[in-house]
Amino acid sequence: MLIRQFFYLFWCRLPVLLLGIIVIIFVAFGIRLLIPGKPANAILWQSKQGMGNFNENKNMATIEAAMGQHLPLFYISFELAVIPNDLQNLAPDKHHKPLRKIISMHGYSKALWQYYAACKDMAALSSDPMLQPFLDSFYSAFEKANMPLQQQALKNIILNSRENEANQCAMQLLNLNRQVQTGKTTLFDFLPVLNYHKQNQFHNWLLGAANQKGVLSGNFGNSFTTQQPINDTLKQRLTWSVALALLAFIVTLLFALPLGIYTAINPQSVLCKLLQFYQTLSTTIPLFIFATLMLLFFANDDWFGLFPASVHSTNNLSLFWFLLLPLACYCFEGIAYTSQIIATQMQQTLKQMHVVYAKTLGFNQAYILKKHVLPAICITLLSVFLQWIPAAFAGSLIIENVFGIPGIGFEMAQSVYTQNYPMLSSLVLISGVTTIFAATLVDVIQKLINPNLKSHI
Numbered sequence: 001m002l003i004r005q006f007f008y009l010f011w012c013r014l015p016v017l018l019l020g021i022i023v024i025i026f027v028a029f030g031i032r033l034l035i036p037g038k039p040a041n042a043i044l045w046q047s048k049q050g051m052g053n054f055n056e057n058k059n060m061a062t063i064e065a066a067m068g069q070h071l072p073l074f075y076i077s078f079e080l081a082v083i084p085n086d087l088q089n090l091a092p093d094k095h096h097k098p099l100r101k102i103i104s105m106h107g108y109s110k111a112l113w114q115y116y117a118a119c120k121d122m123a124a125l126s127s128d129p130m131l132q133p134f135l136d137s138f139y140s141a142f143e144k145a146n147m148p149l150q151q152q153a154l155k156n157i158i159l160n161s162r163e164n165e166a167n168q169c170a171m172q173l174l175n176l177n178r179q180v181q182t183g184k185t186t187l188f189d190f191l192p193v194l195n196y197h198k199q200n201q202f203h204n205w206l207l208g209a210a211n212q213k214g215v216l217s218g219n220f221g222n223s224f225t226t227q228q229p230i231n232d233t234l235k236q237r238l239t240w241s242v243a244l245a246l247l248a249f250i251v252t253l254l255f256a257l258p259l260g261i262y263t264a265i266n267p268q269s270v271l272c273k274l275l276q277f278y279q280t281l282s283t284t285i286p287l288f289i290f291a292t293l294m295l296l297f298f299a300n301d302d303w304f305g306l307f308p309a310s311v312h313s314t315n316n317l318s319l320f321w322f323l324l325l326p327l328a329c330y331c332f333e334g335i336a337y338t339s340q341i342i343a344t345q346m347q348q349t350l351k352q353m354h355v356v357y358a359k360t361l362g363f364n365q366a367y368i369l370k371k372h373v374l375p376a377i378c379i380t381l382l383s384v385f386l387q388w389i390p391a392a393f394a395g396s397l398i399i400e401n402v403f404g405i406p407g408i409g410f411e412m413a414q415s416v417y418t419q420n421y422p423m424l425s426s427l428v429l430i431s432g433v434t435t436i437f438a439a440t441l442v443d444v445i446q447k448l449i450n451p452n453l454k455s456h457i
Contacts, residue, residue: 002448009444017440024432025215028425029202033073068204072197079193084108091116101145107183115176121169131157131166151177220426225418230426233411241400241407244323245392248330253381255335260342260377261369264350275339282336287395291329291402298325326403330395338384345380349373379446386442393431 064070083103084090090113091099102112119142122135134156141149154177157170205221208214220230263272299307308322349355355372363371396409404410408427415424 006444006448009447010440013440013443017436020436021433024429024436025206027432028429029205031425031428032421068201068209071204072195072200074200074202075197077195077197079195098143098145102147102180104185105145106147106180107185109180109183111176111179111183115173115180118169118173118176122173130160130162134160147177147181151181215426215429221422223423224420225414225423230423233423234408234426234430237406237408237411240405241392241396241409244326244330244405244407245388245396247323248327248334248392249385249388251327252331252334252338255331256338256342257377259335260339261346263339264343264346265365267347275336279336279340282333287329287333288398288402290332291326291399294325294329295402326399326405329399329402330392334388334391341380341384342377345377346373349376382442382446386439389438390431390435393435 083100095116099112099116106112122138134153138150138153138157141147141153151174154170154174158167158174161167161170204212204214206214206216208217208219213219218231220234222228223230223233226233259271259275263269263275266272297303307325349372352372355368358368358372393408396405396407397412398409399405400407400409401413408431412424412427414420415427
């Protein structure tokens with residue numbers, strides 16, 4: 001009966017869960033759009049090939065084709081009727097903006113692409129140093145999509161050219177330039193057109209390409225920095241982060257549970273006053289400042305030097321000794337917050353009618369706590385566990401970078417620095433799906449324990 005009710009409650013929340021997962025999937029995929037630069041540039045930078053010459057541009061195009069970066073982003077796209085839907089295959093990204101502007105003014109014609117192809121051959125004219133200022137003027141006018149200025153630059157090249165080949169190329173460009181400028185656009189050319197792309201980057205990332213699985217199959221691809229499977233890296237990083245987060249949660253409960261119960265029973269005690277001061281202190285000091293101070297005073301030989309400064313400087317015997325500092329940072333705010341929630345929930349429970357009636361019947365305090373108060377606290381602890389999951393990911397981002405722990409937070413920061421968007425999007429996807437799934441699960445369990453509770457999802 002209980003299992004059936006559990007699955008029924010979970011089924012009722014399944015649409016909201018799926019909607020949340022879909023949003024997280026789009027957010028994880030959209031991270032690639034927020035990172036500046038191109039993924040192929042990041043790979044070339046990591047391999048120390050540099051950027052700028054012809055061979056490296058060719059290598060970048062090869063990398064983009066292998067990664068599927070030349071494909072459209074999504075299944076559908078909107079474009080003006082005058083703009084060709086295969087523009088991204090006809091020209092590199094840096095030329096899309098001027099080409100779109102030229103097409104919007106003079107239309108899409110065969111002369112335009114002949115002109116564009118001839119423009120790429122202008123590099124042959126760079127052998128004459130006298131033409132370099134005019135070439136620079138021509139390329140500047142092309143980037144601005146200013147056809148009259150391009151025409152004037154071509155006339156200057158023709159007048160100052162001392163080579164027959166350069167002169168013929170410039171004259172050909174000048175004739176094509178005039179043909180392009182004769183074209184005109186109409187109002188119907190600016191109507192939006194819906195294009196469908198069967199092969200796109202989102203499809204390959206989520207479901208996989210021809211010979212490669214996608215994210216839904218558990219394949220997160222390869223890292224840009226190491227060119228190794230992300231799954232192998234995640235296994236190593238998750239081991240550190242999950243172990244440290246679970247240990248911190250257990251330690252937090254061991255301290256927060258007795259402190260919360262004691263302060264709820266003895267609200268005027270000295271310990272309660274000290275706990276209130278500690279709660280205020282923990283909320284006013286940012287976590288990164290507290291972690292930095294702990295590292296400065298207790299892991300610095302100029303001060304106390306009681307702990308190792310980094311995990312890389314420890315052996316297996318001193319590993320636990322090193323983890324005490326990041327564990328204290330994890331629990332610093334968690335103990336104060338959790339004990340306050342437990343104390344508040346316990347005080348509310350003690351004021352309820354059935355608890356007051358049990359006191360009047362003569363039941364001792366231990367029986368009342370065990371029978372009436374602790375079940376209510378268990379529901380509260382489930383909510384605390386729900387909030388602990390996103391807090392653990394956020395805390396790991398700070399603590400692991402301060403102490404140099406090779407966990408999820410450390411890897412996330414490194415992914416931002418190196419523009420390693422496959423790793424970053426994978427971490428966002430894992431943390432988001434874990435958080436929303438835990439929220440749904442805890443909401444179902446709370447509803448099972450107390451049917452009178454309103455749903456949090």
